Amino acid sequence: MHGIIGKRIIGTVTAVLTAVCAMTAALPASRAAYKQEEYLTWSQLDERWGQTPMDSTTVRSSGCLITSLAIMIMDSGSLDDAAMKNLKIEKAEDFNPGVLANGYTDIGGFGSGGYIKSWLDIQKLVPSVKWGYDSNLKSVESKIKVTETNADGEEVTKEVVDKTKVAAEVQSLISKGWYLIARVNTAYGGWHWVYIRGVSGDDIYMSDPASTNPLLYEVYPDGLQGEYWALNGKNPPRSDYTPPEQFQPYVEIEIVTPPKTVYNYGEEIDLSACVVKRKGKNYIGDEWEDEPVLLTEAENIEHSVYFEPNYAGDYTLSIWTETDYYEYGSTTLTLTVSQPVGEYYLTNGCKSAVYSSELGGDPIMTIGDGCALTVTECVGKLGHIKSDTFTGWADVSRMTRLISSSQREKGDIDNDGYVDKYDLAQLNIYLKEKDSLPDGISMLTAAETEAADINSDGKVDEADLVALLEAIQ
Ligand SMILES: [Ca+2]
Numbered sequence: 001m002h003g004i005i006g007k008r009i010i011g012t013v014t015a016v017l018t019a020v021c022a023m024t025a026a027l028p029a030s031r032a033a034y035k036q037e038e039y040l041t042w043s044q045l046d047e048r049w050g051q052t053p054m055d056s057t058t059v060r061s062s063g064c065l066i067t068s069l070a071i072m073i074m075d076s077g078s079l080d081d082a083a084m085k086n087l088k089i090e091k092a093e094d095f096n097p098g099v100l101a102n103g104y105t106d107i108g109g110f111g112s113g114g115y116i117k118s119w120l121d122i123q124k125l126v127p128s129v130k131w132g133y134d135s136n137l138k139s140v141e142s143k144i145k146v147t148e149t150n151a152d153g154e155e156v157t158k159e160v161v162d163k164t165k166v167a168a169e170v171q172s173l174i175s176k177g178w179y180l181i182a183r184v185n186t187a188y189g190g191w192h193w194v195y196i197r198g199v200s201g202d203d204i205y206m207s208d209p210a211s212t213n214p215l216l217y218e219v220y221p222d223g224l225q226g227e228y229w230a231l232n233g234k235n236p237p238r239s240d241y242t243p244p245e246q247f248q249p250y251v252e253i254e255i256v257t258p259p260k261t262v263y264n265y266g267e268e269i270d271l272s273a274c275v276v277k278r279k280g281k282n283y284i285g286d287e288w289e290d291e292p293v294l295l296t297e298a299e300n301i302e303h304s305v306y307f308e309p310n311y312a313g314d315y316t317l318s319i320w321t322e323t324d325y326y327e328y329g330s331t332t333l334t335l336t337v338s339q340p341v342g343e344y345y346l347t348n349g350c351k352s353a354v355y356s357s358e359l360g361g362d363p364i365m366t367i368g369d370g371c372a373l374t375v376t377e378c379v380g381k382l383g384h385i386k387s388d389t390f391t392g393w394a395d396v397s398r399m400t401r402l403i404s405s406s407q408r409e410k411g412d413i414d415n416d417g418y419v420d421k422y423d424l425a426q427l428n429i430y431l432k433e434k435d436s437l438p439d440g441i442s443m444l445t446a447a448e449t450e451a452a453d454i455n456s457d458g459k460v461d462e463a464d465l466v467a468l469l470e471a472i473q
């Protein structure tokens with residue numbers, strides 16, 4: 001199991017409203033993801049640190065500002081030896097929003113409800129980060145009027161944020177060397193802080209502690225609310241921002257070893273040998289691959305099949321999986337219950353193909369109404385006809401299987417209790433077709449053939465026809 005996606009949790013989360021921050025688990029409407037560093041996607045909901053306390057609350061409930069600060073520390077290259085010592089971690093990989101929250105707790109930095117008591121405390125923990133100021137963006141007051149056609153076809157004029165002006169102001173602050181953590185409103189009107197990564201055109205890119213979507217206006221259509229923190233870091237911010245590459249995350253299932261797929265009639269399903277594995281591209285663009293596992297023991301791979309061993313035909317085995325970020329992958333495999341062995345015949349004008357092998361291909365002949373045959377093994381719908389001079393595979397799926405046939409009197413081929421002209425007619429047809437049909441395919445079933453061998457010499461021929469004529473007269 002891939003470490004990161006296995007541990008992250010994003011699901012339906014009830015909004016928690018606090019004085020510090022309110023957030024909702026806003027998943028982007030589209031399934032697009034962005035190639036980005038993992039720390040840029042740090043979520044306050046992450047179970048690795050979500051339960052870290054912040055006074056009376058937790059990172060999960062109220063840690064949007066702490067998470068934004070942690071991302072800013074990483075993005076500005078400010079996690080140096082001094083910071084790691086203050087935060088009581090050995091290496092940079094150990095740093096995360098929970099570590100920063102614990103740092104604030106250690107210095108008594110949280111007030112009631114988890115608010116950060118002093119702006120300057122960040123410098124005590126991460127000396128390379130310098131507190132600048134807290135202020136309001138002027139541009140968010142600039143609105144422009146836009147006219148849109150609503151669902152009823154009416155033109156509606158409304159005021160919206162002037163994204164061009166906001167982008168220009170944010171860009172100018174970044175160009176002056178400031179890292180920004182800015183406030184947005186959630187859909188419920190609650191406060192929420194996000195880290196501003198950069199500006200491209202009118203778009204503002206962010207790291208949102210509640211979403212992996214970096215496009216600010218996609219997640220927060222009302223845009224920035226004005227208030228922001230300006231900070232300096234060890235490295236200056238990139239004033240020429242390149243938006244992250246967009247891609248489609250996916251997961252797929254590979255069947256490493258298929259299960260038994262062809263079953264004899266009546267045989268129970270057996271998936272025990274089936275080995276599968278998952279692979280894909282995750283929410284930050286990393287290709288990943290799981291170790292192969294037995295399908296029947298796989299924890300995150302589901303399967304289902306409707307399988308009825310006493311009905312010949314094809315059955316679909318469905319195998320599917322879903323990741324924590326809702327990438328969905330599936331595959332199917334056809335399981336075949338072969339036709340039962342035994343005797344088959346064709347009625348009602350039906351026709352059936354005969355092939356040279358169980359693989360099918362071009363038929364070697366087509367048999368029609370009245371033909372009967374016995375198959376000794378079946379692969380799927382094809383049954384093996386084997387005699388001294390002929391071998392072939394007939395499609396028995398359209399033929400009628402002879403379940404039982406009673407013993408009959410010599411001469412009473414049709415088994416109606418009389419030896420008469422109807423039996424004679426059947427024998428005539430048999431003898432007429434006999435030479436054109438290969439050995440093993442006949443116009444009479446086994447029991448009928450037995451009754452037709454009136455002189456009991458082991459073959460049905462003209463001598464039996466003469467004997468039958470004599471019996472009728
Ligand atoms: Ca009869």
Ligand SMILES: [Ca+2]
Pocket residue numbers: 452453454455456457458459460461463464
């Ligand atoms: Ca005979």
